[in-house]
Amino acid sequence: MKRESIRRYSYLQSFLLISPYLILLSIFYLYPLFNLFPESLFKDGNFTLEHYQHFFRIPLYSRILFRTIRISFMVTIFCFLLGYPVAYFLTEIKSQKIGSLFLACVLLPFWTSILVRTYSWVVLLQTNGLINNFLTFTGLIEKPLDLLYSEFAVIVGMVHVLLPFMILPIFSVLKNLDRNLIRAARNLGANYFWVFLMVIFPLSLPGVGAGAMFVFILALGFYITPAILGGPRTLMISTLIDQQINRLFNWDFAAAIAALLLIVTIVMIVAFNKIVGLDKIYSE
Amino acid sequence: MNDAVAKSKERPSVDKSIGVNYPKILLGVFAGVIFTFLVVPSVITVPMSFSNTRFLVFPPKGFTLTWYSQFLIDEEWVGPTLFSLKLAICTTLVSLILGFMASLALVRGSLPGRKFLNILFISPIMIPVIIIAFAVYGIYAKLNLIGSTVGLVLAHAIYTTPFVILVISANLYRFDITLEMAARNLGASAFKTYLFITLPVIKTGIITAGIFCFIMSFDELVLAMFLIGTKRLTLPIKMFSQLQFRIDPVVAAASTVFIMAAFAIILGLGFLRRERKAIVSKEKGNDSFEQ
Numbered sequence: 001m002k003r004e005s006i007r008r009y010s011y012l013q014s015f016l017l018i019s020p021y022l023i024l025l026s027i028f029y030l031y032p033l034f035n036l037f038p039e040s041l042f043k044d045g046n047f048t049l050e051h052y053q054h055f056f057r058i059p060l061y062s063r064i065l066f067r068t069i070r071i072s073f074m075v076t077i078f079c080f081l082l083g084y085p086v087a088y089f090l091t092e093i094k095s096q097k098i099g100s101l102f103l104a105c106v107l108l109p110f111w112t113s114i115l116v117r118t119y120s121w122v123v124l125l126q127t128n129g130l131i132n133n134f135l136t137f138t139g140l141i142e143k144p145l146d147l148l149y150s151e152f153a154v155i156v157g158m159v160h161v162l163l164p165f166m167i168l169p170i171f172s173v174l175k176n177l178d179r180n181l182i183r184a185a186r187n188l189g190a191n192y193f194w195v196f197l198m199v200i201f202p203l204s205l206p207g208v209g210a211g212a213m214f215v216f217i218l219a220l221g222f223y224i225t226p227a228i229l230g231g232p233r234t235l236m237i238s239t240l241i242d243q244q245i246n247r248l249f250n251w252d253f254a255a256a257i258a259a260l261l262l263i264v265t266i267v268m269i270v271a272f273n274k275i276v277g278l279d280k281i282y283s284e
Numbered sequence: 285m286n287d288a289v290a291k292s293k294e295r296p297s298v299d300k301s302i303g304v305n306y307p308k309i310l311l312g313v314f315a316g317v318i319f320t321f322l323v324v325p326s327v328i329t330v331p332m333s334f335s336n337t338r339f340l341v342f343p344p345k346g347f348t349l350t351w352y353s354q355f356l357i358d359e360e361w362v363g364p365t366l367f368s369l370k371l372a373i374c375t376t377l378v379s380l381i382l383g384f385m386a387s388l389a390l391v392r393g394s395l396p397g398r399k400f401l402n403i404l405f406i407s408p409i410m411i412p413v414i415i416i417a418f419a420v421y422g423i424y425a426k427l428n429l430i431g432s433t434v435g436l437v438l439a440h441a442i443y444t445t446p447f448v449i450l451v452i453s454a455n456l457y458r459f460d461i462t463l464e465m466a467a468r469n470l471g472a473s474a475f476k477t478y479l480f481i482t483l484p485v486i487k488t489g490i491i492t493a494g495i496f497c498f499i500m501s502f503d504e505l506v507l508a509m510f511l512i513g514t515k516r517l518t519l520p521i522k523m524f525s526q527l528q529f530r531i532d533p534v535v536a537a538a539s540t541v542f543i544m545a546a547f548a549i550i551l552g553l554g555f556l557r558r559e560r561k562a563i564v565s566k567e568k569g570n571d572s573f574e575q
Contacts, residue, residue, distance in 0.1 A: 014393025018401065021382040021445060029408060029442050032419035039422070082318050089315035092308070105319045111546040112326040113503045115523050116539040119531060120325035123332070123340050130342050163322060192307065214410075221412020223506055228527075238414045245418060258415045265411055273403060 033262065040256035051256035061240070061257075068237040071151060071226075072219035075158045079215045080208065082159065083166035087207075088200075090167075091174045103171075106164050114161060118228045121157050122148060125229075149231030157225040162218060166211035173207030174200070206276060213272040220265060237261050330543065333536035340531040351537035361522065361534060368502055368519040371433070375440040375501040376494050382441060383448025383493065390449065391456040409446045416443070417510035424511055431513025439507045444497040451496065455489030495549065 009017065040051050055061045086106070093099040109117060124130050125147040132144035147153055177200065185195045223238040230236065235243070237257065244254035328342050336346025355361045386405060389395060408416065420439055421430070429435035463485065467477045483490070505520040512518065517525075519538070526532045 009393040011394055014389040014395045017385045017389035017393060021386045024438060024442060028420055028438055032423045035422060036419055085311055086315045086318045089311050105323050108323055108326055112543060113539055115505060115520055116329055116535060117325045119527055120328055123342050217410050223414050238412055241414055258418055261412060262415055269410055
C-alpha cells in the first residue's frame, strides 16, 4: 500500500547507511565466529577431527549435550503452558489501564538485572528458603527439599527469564485476531470451548511458533542461570564451554564445542526463518 | 507497548449470556499466579536490601541502611558502577547511530539480499553470548583490544544494536512518508527534514530503543567478563564475583537503587507523553491539523 510509494534510497545510499554496522559485524562478529571452525579443526597446522571425536567419545559430554537439549525443550513446553493462558488473559482485559499494568508486570523482569533475579531464586529455593519453609510449615513435606543446584532449579530460573519471550508474540497475534470470526462461530452455535479449540487456538499458532522457537534457541545457549542455579552436577553446554576455557584452558576443545553449538543454533535459526519467517518481526 | 494496548479496538462483549463464568475466573486466577511468579524475584530484592543480616535472606530480619551506604560510598562498588554507566552510555550512543542508519537502509533502501541482512542483523541476540564472547576474545587478543573501553563498547554494540534495529524499523514502517515529502516541497533541505520531521516523529521509538540498549549493556556479564582484562570491573562482574563469595545484601541494595531509577524513568516518560498528547489535542482543537 503506502509502502510502495516510499521514496527508495539508491543502492549506494543504502549501502553507505548499513556499512558501519555491517563492517562492525564482519570484523568483530562474523570473522571470529567462522574462525572457530579452523581453530577447532587444526592442530599445529594439521587437519584433525580429534576434538570432535573426543567430544562424542566421552559419555559425560554427550550427556551434557543431551541434558541441554532436554532442559531447553522442557523450558519451551513450560513457557508455552504457562504463557499461553496469560497472553490470552491479557487480551481479555477490557480496561486499558489495568491492561497496561499487567503488561508492565510481564515486562518488569527486563528492568531488573538477570543476575539479581537469579540470586533471588537462590534465596527462595535454598534449604531454609521461603519455599521450603512454607512447605514444611503447611506440613506438605517433613524435611526441606534439595531444590537448589538441580535441574528443577535451572528450569524454574530459565522459565522465569524466558516466559516474556513466549507471552509477547502470542499476545500480539491474539490481540490482532479478527473478532468477527469468534462472533461468527458463536452465532453458529459453538460454545466457548469449541470456539477456542477450533478458531482461536489454530489462528494463534504463528505466535506460538515464534515464541517457542525464540525460547528454545535462547535456552540452548543460556549461561548465567545454569551457572548459578545448576551447580556442578547440572552443567549445560554453555557452562561446559566456560569451564573448558576458564578453568581447564582447553581452548581448542572449547572451540570445537562452541562450533557444534553454533551449528545447532544456526540450523535452528534457519528452521525458525523457514517456519515462522524471521523478517516478519521487523514490520510488527 | 502501552500504545499498542491503547490502540486495540474496543470490542462489544459477547459474554453476557452466562451468569458466572467459571473458566474466566479460573483463567484470571492462573494468570494472577503467573504474574506473581514473574514479579516476585524482582520485588523481594527491595525488602531484602534493608535486612540486618550479612547474607541475603527472605523474609528480611531487622532494618539497616548499611548496604546502601556501602554501595553508594565504598570505592569497591562505586568504581564498577561508574564504569558500567559510562560503558552503557557509550554503547547506547554507538548502537543508536549504527542501528538508526541500518534501519533506514533496511526499511527504505534498495538492498540486494535484504532478507539475508534482516537475519544477519538480528542474529547477535540469538547466538549464545558465550560463543560470541569466546570468539571475540580471540580476535581482541590479536588486536590488543582486551581491557580497552573501545573494545568493550564495540562488543556491547554488536549485542544491543539488533534491538535498536527492531524497534526503529518498526517505527519507520509506520511512519507517514508524506510528512517528509511535504517538508521537502516547502523547501526544507534533506538534513533539515530529518532533524525537524523524521526524528521528532519516531522519537518514542528512539527513546525506547535507547533505554533497551542501556539496560542490556548495563546488565551484560559474559562479554564483559571475557573482554575486560584484569584492571577494571563492571558492576555485573563485581556482583557476580561478590555473590560467588557470599550472597551479599549490597547486591540487593544496588538492584533496588536501579529499580527505583527505572520507575522514575518510566513515570517521567509517561508524564512527557501525557504532556505531548495534551498539546496535540489542543492543536487539533485550534485548527484542523491532520496527523
